[in-house]
Amino acid sequence: MRSSEKGTGRASLLAATAVAAIAVALGLVACGSSGGGIEGGGSDEAETVKLEKKASGSLTISNWPLYIDEKTVPDFEKATGISVNYIEDVNENDGFFAKMQPLLAKGESGGRSIFVVTDWMAAKMRELGYLQNLDKSALPNVEKNLLESLRHPTFDQEREFSVPWQTGMGGLIVRTDLAPEIKSICDLFDPKYKGKVDFLSEVIETVPLVMACEGINPDEASEDQWMKTINRIKEATEEGQIRRFTGNDYARDLTSGDVVAVIGWSGDAVQLQADNPNIKFRMPTEGCSLWSDNMVIPVGAPNPTAAEAWMNYVYDPKNQAQIAEYVNYITPVEGVKEVFEKEGQDELVKNPLIFPTEEFTKKCFTQPKISAEELQNVTRAFNSVVNG
Secondary structure, three states: EOOOOOOOOEOOOOOHHHHHHHHHHOOOOOOOOOOOOOOOOOOOOOOOOOOOOOOOOOEEEEEEOOOOOOOOHHHHHHOOOOOOEEEEEOOHHHHHHHHHHHHHOOOOOOOOEEEEHHHHHHHHHHOOOOOOEHHHHHHHHHHHHHHHHOOOOOOOOOOOEEEEEEEEEEEEEEEEEOOOOOOHHHHHHHHOOOOOOEEEEOOHHHHHHHHHHHHOHHHOOOOHHHHHHHHHHHHHHHHHOEEEEOOOOOOHHHHHHOOOOEEEEEEEEHHOOOOOOEEEOOOOOOOOOEEEEEOOOOOOOOOOOHHHHHHHHHHHHHHHHHHHHHHHEOOOOOOOOHHHHHHOOOOEEEEEOOOOOOOOOOOOEOOOOOOOHHHHHHHHHHHHEEEE
């Protein structure tokens, strides 16, 4: 969800009650692209990372595009002496998993020490034995500053193997100069936008948002309702309504004007405004999806000591504030608001994409719980549409 180009400052502040409400909701599920309600498994069998006395050497991180500022990596390198290879190669959860799974199955990580994946994917990787437990002795900032309401998600109830990177919202990103009237996910099915909209290729993101606009509560949806919604998306695809299914790469379609709107992620819109101020995130009239992306250490990670040093570093509120100002996602770190207030950055303190109010997200839902069998069935059906 994110970028490497310099963006403008922006952020906002969650009132304490709003932070709690959102974080509690997020803590109940897994994040951003498949089976949010899948529970993690095998924690008793997973190995805990083996740490050296001092972090050193090099560190390779796989993260999403548009997800970090320009200063944090060099600042970390200067502070620790660790060399960082920061790769923006997580365009979608399923695509990244497909690339890495053959290596992970052999106990290898492709040289990476950190992946950043959504809750449901972290749960899936855990169940397959692909993730290591964290050594929390090296994570005092995480232990101190992680939002209380994000400490016990169902997929990793004691945060044994995951640390939230950012939290955010799935909804509409609109070219307001080309389609100012788009305000609902269902508006994307309007024939006048034929071939001018992108949908996300992530089943747990796209299908629940379409269900919500049709009046179906994603948290209570039956497998039959999932399938009917997927069939509607299939029909729209066959009619040419949907230009393509994407991950973060919808960015170029928006900036080029090839599409007028997409199902996309909240912080991306702010990053893209550097290229075109008419690109804006819109809260759908039916509400948004709420999710988190998590840092995890895979099996075969070559330098877990450096990986945990990175996790601890970005959980210092001052360092996290620098990231939050740039990416405009909901920060999982306590104390960022106070940093912005001390710096007089009122615009950031009030930004609903970083600190959304309870009113702003009142219609939003966490990514729905779904059984492993149902997930397999709906994923197969949805992928046939995406790849068809």
